[in-house]
Every structure is written in C-alpha cells, then in structure tokens.
Amino acid sequence: MTYKATPFILLDGQAREAIRFYESALGAQVVLVKTYGEAPDADDQGLSAEARERVTHSVLVFGGAELYVADCLPEEPAHAGPRVQICVTAPDVAASTRIFSALKDGGEVVAPLEPIYFSPAYGIVRDRYGVTFQIFTERPAEN
Template sequence: MVFKTTFGEAGQEVSEQARDRVAHSVLKIGGSDLYVVDTDPGVRFAQGKQVNICINIADKEQAHKYYEALKEGGQVEHPLQEVYFSPAYGMVTDEFGVTFPIFMKRT
C-alpha cells in the first residue's frame, strides 16, 4: 500500500462506525496504481457503481479540461476544487453512466 487515509483521519465528521472506512488509498500493482475507497458515510451503496475510472493528472489546467468535457451531458458528483488531499479533485458521472474521479497529486 502506497497511501491510505480513513474518513476519521480526513477530519470529516462521521459516525463512530464510519471512522475506520477508507476515504482514499493507493495500492501499487506492478507499474499500475489502484485507487480503493469505501462508500462515503451517508451515501447509499448503489449496485453497479463499484468501479470508477480515475484520471490521475499532474496539470491543474488539464484537470479542468477533462472535468468540463466529462460533465457535458453528465452529472457532477463532486465539483472540481482543492481538497485536503489534492489541489484539484472532482468527480463526474458521464452521459454513459461511467464515473470519473479526477485527481491531481499534491507536489
């Protein structure tokens, strides 16, 4: 495991049962990074939405371009903005029902 933080460690106000759920993690498998998270506290588990395609990007401007293109005809799940773990993070479900987290690593 390269990185892991729980909802409790992230400083979010969550129930005691949700404190140990994984908010963000990265597993290294060969030359690939696998991002693994638990369901957000308070969000109902949705059958069929277990896999997201994460766009990991180094450029904030390019992150905005992907975000704008994916949200056209789609639905914004999380607006692209700076959060505690990323200078540019957002999540969009595109017009075909595929969810794309867009993630820029902190340098």
C-alpha cells in the same frame, strides 16, 4: 503533460477486507491507506465512529499497475453508483478543469471540482454514457 487512469473500487464498508484480499490474490503492496477520520476537517463533519474508520483512499501496487480501493460513507451506499470508477490523475488544475468540463458535457456532476485536503482540484463526474470519473490533480512538488 502526463496523465494516468487508475481503476477505483468503491465499496460499502468492505475496503479493508478487499485490500487484504487483493494483497494476497494479486501480490499487491499496500502503499497508502487513509480513513475519513484522518481528514483535517473530520471533527467538523459529525462523522460516526463507523464512518471515521472507513477507508477514504488506498493505493495498492502490483507489477506496474495501481489499484485504488475505498469505502463510501454509511449514508451514501455504494449501490447508489458504480462500484468501479476511473480515477484520472492530471498534472495541474488547468488540465483537471479541462477534463472535468469535457466529461460533464451531457453528463452529471457528482462532486464539483474544487480544492480538497489531498488535492488542489478534485471532483467526480458521471459522463453521458454513465461512466463515473474521479478527477484528481497532483500536488506541486514542494521545494
């Protein structure tokens, strides 16, 4: 099985500015930017215009490395949790479940591991040492 750990920077409305900065400072290539408003259930969530424009996920590539940058929602200030988290990409739901369960032992579930529009199993857990991990499961390849 192949796993990947990626730094994930969480900001409070400055993600687009940070993306431009890292693009310039690191020579990073922006390969993906998604907003909260692009989520399939965005209309059902009652998001404000500001929240809809915030970045929910972005991927920047520089050299052989990736960096993820996103905004929290306006009602969930970034200062409420660590600004830099680790995103663990697992190859399947079983692997994600195992990792999530191990990390939550003595820790705290921030968001339960469950299917979401961009992953078959995604969750956030803070381990017993206060390190926040996002567990992301790759989607199976479509034939």
